[in-house]
Amino acid sequence: GDSVTQMEGPVTLSEEAFLTINCTYTATGYPSLFWYVQYPGEGLQLLLKATKADDKGSNKGFEATYRKETTSFHLEKGSVQVSDSAVYFCALSAKGESGGSNYKLTFGKGTLLTVNP
Amino acid sequence: GAGVSQSPSNKVTEKGKDVELRCDPISGHTALYWYRQSLGQGLEFLIYFQGNSAPDKSGLPSDRFSAERTGGSVSTLTIQRTQQEDSAVYLCASSRVWTFSEAFFGQGTRLTVV
Numbered sequence: 085g086d087s088v089t090q091m092e093g094p095v096t097l098s099e100e101a102f103l104t105i106n107c108t109y110t111a112t113g114y115p116s117l118f119w120y121v122q123y124p125g126e127g128l129q130l131l132l133k134a135t136k137a138d139d140k141g142s143n144k145g146f147e148a149t150y151r152k153e154t155t156s157f158h159l160e161k162g163s164v165q166v167s168d169s170a171v172y173f174c175a176l177s178a179k180g181e182s183g184g185s186n187y188k189l190t191f192g193k194g195t196l197l198t199v200n201p
Numbered sequence: 202g203a204g205v206s207q208s209p210s211n212k213v214t215e216k217g218k219d220v221e222l223r224c225d226p227i228s229g230h231t232a233l234y235w236y237r238q239s240l241g242q243g244l245e246f247l248i249y250f251q252g253n254s255a256p257d258k259s260g261l262p263s264d265r266f267s268a269e270r271t272g273g274s275v276s277t278l279t280i281q282r283t284q285q286e287d288s289a290v291y292l293c294a295s296s297r298v299w300t301f302s303e304a305f306f307g308q309g310t311r312l313t314v315v
Contacts, residue, residue, distance in 0.1 A: 118303055127292070127306045127307065127308045127309060128292070128294075128306040129306070130303045130304075130305075133303055173243070173244065175304075177302070187232070187251075187298055187299065187302075188232075188249055188251075188257065189234065189294075189296065189304050190246075191236075191243070191244045191246070192243070193242075193243030193244070194243040194244065
């Protein structure tokens with residue numbers, strides 16, 4: 085079945101540090117890939133997405149590139165801020181086992197990021 | 202509606218009681234998910250509805266858990282004979298059926314079993 089593996093946290097960084105959160109996946113066919121973010125006390129929201137190989141998703145200074153050859157979608161940011169402290173989830177959308185139009189989202193376990201001033 | 206709506210936002214119940222959690226997805230979204238998020242844990246998939254297809258119930262932790270989706274819209278997650286380990290935030294999400302469509306999440310229902 086489909087699966088998403090992301091680096092275990094927690095990750096603690098100082099403000100303006102470089103961030104990488106690794107994410108790899110297994111899926112049949114050509115999935116779409118997503119990063120979601122959950123800020124403290126808030127619901128999950130989409131951060132960025134990529135729908136085909138070599139696409140780069142970007143938002144709020146975060147980037148992730150869909151790498152089919154390494155089945156990866158690592159999240160990066162050049163200079164993190166305290167306000168980036170949150171839990172980050174990698175996810176994929178791929179056809180379910182019954183195929184057809186049955187697309188199902190699969191999430192990783194999440195990575196807690198804490199940015200200190 | 203404008204977003205995914207869940208009710209109640211908070212529920213405290215006594216051990217052994219049954220509870221029902223409700224989810225109103227975004228209009229036009231045919232896919233609906235239930236997830237559970239325990240304190241400090243990631244997302245635990247529970248159940249997935251897609252149109253008229255048979256739901257994927259592979260994530261339901263026990264037969265005390267059940268869910269239905271009436272008319273392809275509103276969904277209810279029912280937990281019977283609640284246990285303390287059922288305490289968690291229950292999240293509902295909906296999406297269009299296309300592969301590139303992201304899921305939109307509700308704010309969740311925080312369930313506390315005492």
